[in-house]
Amino acid sequence: SSEVVFGKDKETAEVIFHIEEGPVYIVDSIRMTGHTFFDEATLREDMRLREDFYYSQDRAEFDARKVRSRYLEQGFVEADVELKRTFLPDARVAVEFVITEGPRFRIGEVVITGNTTIKDHAIRRVLDEEGFEPGQWYDADGARGDGDGEIEQIVRYTVVTESAVITPTGDDPDTRDAVVNITEGQTGSIMLGAGVASDSGIIGSITLDQRNFDITDWPDSFGEFITGKAFRGAGQRMRISLNPGTVYSTYSINFTEPYLYDRPVALNVGASSFSRYQESYDEGRLTGTAGLEKRYRDDWRRGISFRGEQVRISDLDHDVPKEIRDVKGDNMLYGTRFYVRRDRTDSRYLPTEGYHFDAGYEQLFGDFTFGVLSGTQRWYYTLYEDLAENKTVLETKVHAGTVIGTAPMFEKFYAGGIGSIRGFRYRGVSPRKGPDDDPIGSDWLVMGSGEIAVPLGSQTFAWLFFADVGMIDSGPVRSSVGTGIQIQIPQFFGPVPMRFELASPITKDDKDKTQAFSFSVGALF
Numbered sequence: 001s002s003e004v005v006f007g008k009d010k011e012t013a014e015v016i017f018h019i020e021e022g023p024v025y026i027v028d029s030i031r032m033t034g035h036t037f038f039d040e041a042t043l044r045e046d047m048r049l050r051e052d053f054y055y056s057q058d059r060a061e062f063d064a065r066k067v068r069s070r071y072l073e074q075g076f077v078e079a080d081v082e083l084k085r086t087f088l089p090d091a092r093v094a095v096e097f098v099i100t101e102g103p104r105f106r107i108g109e110v111v112i113t114g115n116t117t118i119k120d121h122a123i124r125r126v127l128d129e130e131g132f133e134p135g136q137w138y139d140a141d142g143a144r145g146d147g148d149g150e151i152e153q154i155v156r157y158t159v160v161t162e163s164a165v166i167t168p169t170g171d172d173p174d175t176r177d178a179v180v181n182i183t184e185g186q187t188g189s190i191m192l193g194a195g196v197a198s199d200s201g202i203i204g205s206i207t208l209d210q211r212n213f214d215i216t217d218w219p220d221s222f223g224e225f226i227t228g229k230a231f232r233g234a235g236q237r238m239r240i241s242l243n244p245g246t247v248y249s250t251y252s253i254n255f256t257e258p259y260l261y262d263r264p265v266a267l268n269v270g271a272s273s274f275s276r277y278q279e280s281y282d283e284g285r286l287t288g289t290a291g292l293e294k295r296y297r298d299d300w301r302r303g304i305s306f307r308g309e310q311v312r313i314s315d316l317d318h319d320v321p322k323e324i325r326d327v328k329g330d331n332m333l334y335g336t337r338f339y340v341r342r343d344r345t346d347s348r349y350l351p352t353e354g355y356h357f358d359a360g361y362e363q364l365f366g367d368f369t370f371g372v373l374s375g376t377q378r379w380y381y382t383l384y385e386d387l388a389e390n391k392t393v394l395e396t397k398v399h400a401g402t403v404i405g406t407a408p409m410f411e412k413f414y415a416g417g418i419g420s421i422r423g424f425r426y427r428g429v430s431p432r433k434g435p436d437d438d439p440i441g442s443d444w445l446v447m448g449s450g451e452i453a454v455p456l457g458s459q460t461f462a463w464l465f466f467a468d469v470g471m472i473d474s475g476p477v478r479s480s481v482g483t484g485i486q487i488q489i490p491q492f493f494g495p496v497p498m499r500f501e502l503a504s505p506i507t508k509d510d511k512d513k514t515q516a517f518s519f520s521v522g523a524l525f
Helices: 057-072 120-129 150-159 222-227
Strands: 002-006 013-017 026-033 080-088 092-100 106-113 163-169 175-183 188-197 201-213 236-243 248-257 265-277 282-295 300-314 329-343 354-366 370-385 391-405 444-455 461-472 478-489 496-507 517-524
Touching (some): 057 080, 120 150, 120 175, 150 163, 201 248
Parallel strands (some): 026 092, 106 175
Antiparallel strands (some): 002 013, 163 175, 188 201, 188 517, 248 265, 265 282, 282 300, 300 329, 329 354, 354 370, 370 391, 391 444, 444 461, 461 478, 478 496, 496 517
C-alpha cells in the first residue's frame, strides 16, 4: 500500500510505500502434465526453476514461454501452457506446468499480402529456403504473428521490409494457411558516415545501398529514375561504397543476385579499388571478382569465386629489404577459390549460441604461382542469461592459413591489431628484414582467441575480457590478455560496432611491435 503526506506549504508531498515482504518461498517440486509429444526430460532442458532453490515468478513465466515455444515450432499452433502454484507449509511451493498441446498442423497455402513493389516470388523463395512452405509443419514459433519470430525477421531483413507478420488462418483439421502481411519500407539508402581506428586512421564513408534491386527493371522515364521507382522489386542487392581515408581508402561496387533462377544459389559480381600506406611503401589494388554460392538447408554453403587483381607497390623507402624491392611496380594475379562454410549461430549480428565454420583453397596464377589454404572456426556459448534475456557470451576462435608454393610478400600472413592478436600493432607480428626491420610476411599463421562479453544493462553495452595467442613461421608463440568495452549502435540494417580495447603482451619476440590500446569506431550521421 502507499500513502501521500503533504507538506505544510501544501506545495510538496512525500509518497510512502508500505511493503510487506512475506516469506521467501522454496520450490518444493516441479510437475508437468498434459504432455504426450515431448518427454518431460526434453521439456526441462532449458528450465530456470530448480527444486530446493528460491522460487521466482519471472523464472517460472520464462520457463512456461520456453515450453510453449517447443510446441509452437513443431506445428502445435494452438498450444498453451498454464502455470499453477500450490503453496505448502514451511514456505514451500509446488509448481505445475499444465500443457494443452492441441492439434498439430501442416502449412496449407501461403498467401502474401501488402506488397506493392516487392515481387511475390522474392518473398516466397525466402520462405521456401527456410522450410516454411506448403506441406511442412507450421512453425508458429518462427512465425509468431507479431513480427518478432525468427522466420518473420529473416523475411524482413532479406527482402528489406518495414515489417513481416505471418499469421495462421483457416479451419481445416490438418492444415493452417499462412498469411504473410508485408509492410513495405524504404529499401534504398544513402548513408554518410565516418570512422576511426587505431590501425587505419580516419575514414569517411558514402554508401548507396539498394537491397531490393532489380537489374531488369529499367526506367520508362527520367522521372522514374529520379524518384527511385525503377530498378526495384526483385530482391537483388546493389551497393556502391566510397571510403576515402587518411591511411587507407577503398572504393567498391557490388551486385548480388541471392536466388539465381529462383534457386538457392547466389551470384556475386564486384569491382574495387584499395590503397594503403604501409610501413615502407604504398600498396594499391584494383580488383574484379565474380562468384557462385550454393546454400543448403542444413546451413552448409559451398562456393567458387574468381578474382583478377593488379597489385601496385610504389614509393618504396630506399633501404627496404629485397622481398619488397622485388615486387616494386605492377603485379598481376588471377585466382580461383573453392570454399565451404556453415553458419549455425542464432544471430547474424550478435550471435550467442552455435558456431561458424569457413575453409577454402585459392589457386593463384599470373606473375606468381602459388596456393593459399585457410580456415576459421568460431564457437559461441551463453554462460549466463538474466531475466531480461541479456546474455553473457563466450566466443572462441581458431584461424589458420598456409601458403603452398612461393608467394609475394603482399599475399603472405601478418598478425597483430584489431581482430588479430591484440596488444600488438597492425602487422606487428611478422618476420622482419632490413635495417628498419620491415615486415615481410609469414608463410603460415595459426591464431586462437577467447573473449567473454558481459552485458552492462543491455546487449548494447558489454564489458570484454579476452586472451589471444598466435604463431608464425619465425619466433616464439605470441600471446596477450586484455579487457575492453563494446558498444553496438542499433540501425535498421544491423548494429554499428564500436570497440575500445586495452591489451598487454604476455609472450613476444624482441622485434615485434606492440600497442597497448586499440579502438575502432564506426558512426553514421
